[in-house]
Amino acid sequence: MVGQGVLRECVLARDVDSVVVVGRAAIGDLGSKVTEVVHKDFAEFTAIALQLAGVDACLFCLGVSSAGMSEAAYTRITYDTTIAAAKTLLSVSPASVFIYVSGAGTDTSEKARGMWARVKGKTENALLAMPFKAAYMFRPAGIQPLHGIKSKTRSYRIFYYALWPVLPLLRVLLPSAMTTTERMGLAMLNLVRAGAPSSIVSTREINRLARATPELA
Secondary structure, eight states: OHHHHHHHHHHHOTTOOOEEEEESSOOOOOOTTEEEEEOOOTTOOGGGGGGGTTOSEEEEOOOOOOTTOOHHHHHIIIIIHHHHHHHHHHHHOTTOEEEEEOOTTOOTTSOOSSHHHHHHHHHHHHHHTSOOSEEEEEEOSEEEOOTTOOOSSHHHHHHHHHHGGGHHHHHHHOTTTEEEHHHHHHHHHHHHHHOOSOSEEEHHHHHHHHHTSGGGO
16 A cells, blocks of 8 residues: 555656565556566565666565464464565675665564564665665554555455544644545655655654655645
């Protein structure tokens, strides 16, 4: 869901010359500035390293709900995949910015009771230790999908459908807890453009960064 929103803002941004989309399955025609790379094995990315060479930033939006998953399985997707991609990117684009979609409540002490918080914290720690130009950890809480975007997780779709009439109000009343897929993308692009003093980006900061975009000012 987040990836769809971020991709939309990249395609619309006038100063983004090209976008490389890496996924397990083809999405389809996304316009002339988008190159789609279908890559089945997310345990390693060395086979597509040359296609990632010279990029300015990686907006890493892959994620999965931890519900019903063992810690080992969740770690394989959340930690192993992310670090494999980051290592490959670093080898061919060391001056790039890496932005990772984490989550509110992530625990970088790696001692939290919640399994997902520990694994996300471990992932953040590993990324921040890598010598990218900059690395930012996005920690959104609630994310409202816009522009026809839908989550692939059924429980999330039900949640958003039930709350849809009040989500705009919640964004106003709870700026530290609610953002949108559009604001996620705009905030990421503004971080790549101008950077930020903190590597941890909360929901409130995501909304602030998105408002720095002229069309949302």
